[in-house]
Amino acid sequence: MKHVAPVWSAESGNCDLCHPAIDMSHVQGSLRWEMKVSDPRVGANAAYKGLWKGATGDMAPSDNYGQCTNVACHTDGKGQPPRLNATWGSSTFNADCAGCHGGNADSAAPIVSDMHGQHINQLSVNGVNFGCAECHAQTVTADRTIGTPGNHLNQLVNYSGARAGKNKAACNVAYCHSDGKGGAGMAVNWAGGTPIGNCVGCHGSAIPADFASVYGEPNYASTGEGQTRANSHKKHVAGGSGSCVYCHTGTVTGTGTLTGAAHLDKTIQVAPGGGESFAYPGGKTCSTISCHGSGSPNAVWGATFATECTGCHGGNAAIAPSDIKTGKHAQHVNNAGVNGTNFGCAECHAQTVSGDRTISNSTLHPNKLVNYSGAGAGKNAASCNTAYCHTDGKGGSGIAVNWATGPAIDNCTGCHGAAIPAASPVSTVSLTIRVPAVGSILPTAT
Incomplete structure (x- = not known):
């Protein structure tokens, strides 16, 4: 039944592919075979029980069935032996693609020839395992069902489908690659x-x-x-x-x-x-x-966008007027008149940037944390007067400031002259010196 009316071939009824032409002597109590080796569908080296022609010497059915070898219609599809040699009458031979050349990842024997393995069983790379119909839609449907029998044994690959490229020698021009x-x-x-x-x-x-x-x-x-x-x-x-x-x-x-x-x-x-x-x-x-x-402004893909800090939140004073304005940044990055220098980004964000506007740690930069650390950084953004920059210069706190609020410091008093507590002012003592009159006799020391 698999050969006379197969679902996988349009060649049903061609008995002479495996048996001699019928004549009046065919009823002789012996099952004969004669592989039609001249037909490319059978192949020049086709054999049954090791012979291209022979007889069982017994009537069918027989308990002594043999195997077909080198039969073109049972190759792996590339001219090589099939995955399993077909034994006549066997119930273990796979009825779908797996019997000869293998099927998709769900079949009894996934195909491995050439680059099939990288396509049908590569979920981690492709995101999906491809089925046979992805590249052989002219021949199969539902991956392992022969949809067009005429294309199955025509000795052509019939390479066409949703994932198929146009040139197997240059697959990188196909969409998938x-x-x-x-x-x-x-x-x-x-x-x-x-x-x-x-x-x-x-x-x-x-x-x-x-x-x-x-x-x-x-x-x-x-x-x-x-x-x-x-x-x-x-x-x-x-x-x-x-x-x-x-x-x-x-x-x-x-x-x-x-x-x-x-x-x-x-x-x-x-x-x-x-x-x-x-x-x-x-x-x-x-x-x-x-x-x-x-x-930040809307970002347009492919547009020219500042590659350093200014594109999103601004940078140091060297790029004014794009210096950063949030919090107390302006008083630090653009206040040389008070500080004696304009601070750069790395002064307080050394974990993230170097050279002031160069991202040095690409992991910390987008982690949604301030990563507040550097030569000018305090330990507590809510009480910056405990940081060295805002002390009295001797370890004591300066004027009470924090990052969100607090008075602006625009002179030296804000730090050096703002000790907490401040020392008591020095009392003024009046002294009266009496000078003797001219001619008077000064006391003599004894």
């Missing part, structure tokens, strides 16, 4: 090439590259604000300053694992995650961005 914006990813082909085990292989392999991708962030050169290939990933991820999940929580987790089929649905999902929040109404623009600070 692109940078996600129409550009090619890492050079790969079906027979060889470097295995792709992370996001860098596709998104982070632009040719030419604008920068070295760290986590798989797209690294093609930005074509500018509002353009199809606008790109601001370098500012967000390169060097470890962020994580994909902050903006793509629908497709990736905080550990970098892809979350599902949305990864390859040809749609860019922009949604906050990882504790961040923002509004993305479209137009490649984000607003109310938590990681840019509540006072």
Whole structure:
């Protein structure tokens, strides 16, 4: 039944593929076989019980069934022996793809030839395991069901489907291996090439590259604000300053694992995650961005945006009028007339920045903490007068100030002259000196 009216072939009824042509002598009490080796569907080396032609010497059915070997329709699909040699009458031979060349990840024997393994059983990289129909839609449906029998044994791969590229020798031009914006990813082909085990292989392999991708962030050169290939990933991820999940929580987790089929649905999902929040109404623009600070302007993807502190919250006095204004920053970064020097960002945020406006710790910078530490930093932002900068110079506290409120200090008295408690003023003593008159005799010491 599997051979005469198969669901996997349009060649039903071709008895002469395995038996000699019927003549008047066929009823002789012996089951004969004669492989039609001239037919490419059978193959020149096809054999049953090791012979291309022979007889059982007994009538069917028989308890002495044998195996078919080197039969073209039972190869692995690449001209090599099948996964299992087919034994006539066997109930253990897989009726679906797994019997000959293997099936998808859910089958009894997943296919392993060429690069199949990297596609059908690679959930951690692709976000989904591909099925047979993804690339062989002309032949199969529902992954392991022959949908078009005529295509199954035509000795062609019939490579076509939702995930299929156009050239198996250059798979990186297919969407699945692109940078996600129409550009090619890492050079790969079906027979060889470097295995792709992370996001860098596709998104982070632009040719030419604008920068070295760290986590798989797209690294093609930005074509500018509002353009199809606008790109601001370098500012967000390169060097470890962020994580994909902050903006793509629908497709990736905080550990970098892809979350599902949305990864390859040809749609860019922009949604906050990882504790961040923002509004993305479209137009490649984000607003109310938590990681840019509540006072930051809307950010346009691909636009020219300050690469240092000024883009979000301002910097030191060297970049006035963009120096930071929140809290008491202005009195510190732009007050050389009182302090004798303008403080830089690193004075109080040494854990995060160096050189005043250079991010030196890309982990601490977006962690939503002030990371308040440095040569000019006090220990308590609510009572800055205990910090050295606001003392009387001898270890005592200066005027009571804190970061949110308190009087402005615009002269030396605010620190040196504001001891708590202050010493009592010195009393004035009046002395009267009586000078003897001229000619009088001074007392003689005895």
